[in-house]
Amino acid sequence: EDSQKWAEVDSYLVSHLVDDDPVLQQVLNNNHQAGLPAHDVAPNQGKLLALFVQITGAQKVLEIGTLGAYSTIWLARALPVSGKVVTLEADPHHARVAQTNIDLAGLQDKITLHTGPASETLPMLTAEAPFDLIFIDADKPSNPLYLEWALKLSKPGTLIIGDNVVRDGAVVDAHSDDARVQGVRRFIEMIEYEPRLSATALQTVGSKGWDGFVLARVIS
Template identity: 55%
Template sequence: MGQKKWSKVDAYIAEKLLPPDAVLAAALAANAADGLPPIDVSPPQGRLLNLLVRMSGARRVLEIGTLGGYSTIWMARALPEDGKLVTLEFEPRHAAVAKANIERAGLSGKVDIRVGKAIDNLPKVAAEGMGPFDFVFIDADKPSNPQYLDWALKLSRSGTVIVLDNVIRDGAVIKSKSGDASVEGARVGFDFFGGSLRLDATALQTVGSKGYDGLAIAIVN
């Protein structure tokens, strides 16, 4: 087993379960053309986010880490007509690409892109009364996970689903002294989920076109 086989299996999953989608393909192409890092969720992971939003009956979604808007499109498509998704992106160039991708997908009316440091924009989102959110997806700089999770909980209600991506780090999450800030951020995420009486959580290891990683998922009590 290795990366080549994992990618082939991901391709098989997509072939069998995910019909061709010109809008999503165009978003990935635009991201690549503009030089964005190829760190979007995979198509099966995007569908998972879409299903989780639908299963939770979410009407308000908060995304921390937009990149080019690929995951944003997956989640926004799952919202009802009056649903809203607020997504936070630090890099203006990434946000501009995301804006174009979201417009192409016909979702501009549902998506509010906020540009700048998420840790600065989250208090503004709270002050504007945009919460509580029904679903929160965190996929941004890992060292800031403690702050992002704290705000996710503040902006949640009973029943809110919180998903934290990239928590396995190729297995390095088990290293207590890795010296890697992203690994430390993942470990703090586990401590946060495991140490909060307000949350019931689990985590899943994943392999696929994005390598060996995983996500943590929690529901607010």
């Protein structure tokens, strides 16, 4: 019943602070119709990503884990005219749906989608680096690898966001046999010992349950 209350509060907050958006609604419908998992960020989290883009003045954004491009569209719309998002998706079906959604939103000139495992597409991005904001939201066991790449593709001032780091509280289980939990724990410990980063993390509750995100700023 806690989770019902969290969802109710999310609805209340979203109804007051996040504009209704027919395109984003259509994107979620398309994702559902195409059988994609509902793992997109919530609307108030999408708006938080947009605010982070605007607060940092980001021009170049990298997203690892596109799904149906719901978060991608939030990020892209917050950019200045000359801004760009590069987004990486391993699953060809997800990528096809995402590209349809990007076209629907009229953002094909602002968003470049690369299909394939991020471990293979990240090395192709060195020429486009540094990115100003990097959103890590793909397969959690690979988070340590994605953090290494994020550091390579960043500059002082880059904001790195890592989603789903609480996982219903499972993150505190050092002996978890869930590779996603171990990926997230290793990610947090790498940040702890990385002198180039200043970071925090917050727990969140809402329509997507109990989770949280890491926010890390590259300082040198």
